[in-house]
């Protein structure tokens with residue numbers, strides 16, 4: 001087996017080939033999910049390009065700069081082909097993927113109509129849903145059961161049924177459902193045993209998203225968490241993930257404003273520029289915006305967004321630059337904008353001799369357009385991780401931090417938020433899997 005760390009390359013590690021179909025299971029068939037599904041089909045049909053997806057467009061440099069070797073990631077690694085992906089999903093609304101995509105209004109009708117038969121064929125399964133966890137939603141397309149354990153069993157049946165009916169060789173689940181109320185770890189999350197007792201007793205600390213994750217991991221299906229929910233950030237899921245060789249990654253897709261923060265803040269720190277304050281405000285009008293209008297759901301999102309700067313800037317190491325900087329994030333629901341949100345940042349920085357400067361950003365972004373390629377890459381990489389002898393038993397796939405606002409880490413480790421460190425970590429993991437030398441950018445040998 002190749003060495004687990006160090007800059008030396010070893011032998012290529014074992015990765016099973018991506019044969020057969022990959023079943024992608026999506027709880028929450030809203031804006032992100034349908035933009036992801038529609039995008040995969042549009043690319044398959046040659047109607048559009050997979051912009052923003054590292055797995056589809058990215059390359060990886062191998063060896064020395066003089067070697068000129070930079071294959072495409074998808075040629076370097078045995079990733080599943082887009083043509084081999086099949087989808088299913090769950091939602092508390094009955095709309096199929098076409099109707100839901102029309103409702104979300106992210107993609108133009110013209111594009112949607114070209115792939116209508118495909119989208120219409122993806123009908124949501126009944127959701128495991130409880131209004132106590134998402135106060136702003138109320139749908140009727142919901143499973144009934146005598147307790148949460150029974151609901152988990154029903155989801156496990158869905159998973160088995162989908163595998164059989166679609167003929168999928170492998171499965172991955174990715175949560176694209178709403179942001180739930182803020183929850184913290186409790187006793188019921190501490191082990192599989194405690195969690196299963198909690199399912200029987202309908203423990204209120206078990207949110208619907210956790211029931212999906214429990215069902216997936218129990219079936220050996222990798223799970224990615226696109227929302228800031230606690231879901232897989234609890235010991236029970238880490239235990240299940242490792243035991244069943246079902247990798248996990250979370251949480252919260254890194255799009256929009258947080259993406260900009262993790263691009264800019266590392267730059268300020270690299271140049272030893274100080275920060276007095278960072279005020280971020282957003283308006284958005286999609287269903288996600290409506291859900292986040294509830295203080296319980298907003299608190300979950302806020303926690304996820306706030307941690308980023310603190311971790312990147314390391315005030316404890318640089319008190320003169322970053323002690324007590326003021327950081328505020330606001331999200332306001334404003335229906336006229338739909339999915340096309342607008343995020344403003346006012347950044348108060350200071351330089352040489354403490355002289356203040358300001359930076360203003362006005363990012364007119366499209367949330368789901370930024371999130372969809374992330375969903376695709378996470379699904380393909382989690383599937384790869386499950387086929388990798390070295391990665392499948394690790395549980396948390398920290399090398400996928402690149403895609404996430406609040407990356408999961410091994411207990412006791414702080415997460416890396418800096419986008420450039422995250423990218424290096426991701427690519428070096430891939431080089432390592434293939435037995436290629438890791439790239440350190442030392443480069444002294446060029447001057448021998």
Ligand SMILES: NC(=O)c1ccc[n+]([C@@H]2O[C@H](COP(=O)([O-])OP(=O)(O)OC[C@H]3O[C@@H](n4cnc5c(N)ncnc54)[C@H](O)[C@@H]3O)[C@@H](O)[C@H]2O)c1
Nearest residue numbers: 028030031032091127177178179208227253255287288367
């Ligand atoms: N769009 C982005 O850029 C972005 C970035 C980071 C995170 N996210 C997160 O991704 C998630 C999806 O975002 P979106 O814009 O697609 O929202 P959306 O409201 O359009 O879609 C969410 C869907 O999930 C469904 N849902 C909620 N609870 C469910 C349950 N228990 N089971 C099945 N379905 C359920 C809702 O009915 C809805 O259709 C949100 O949690 C959001 O915070 C989005």
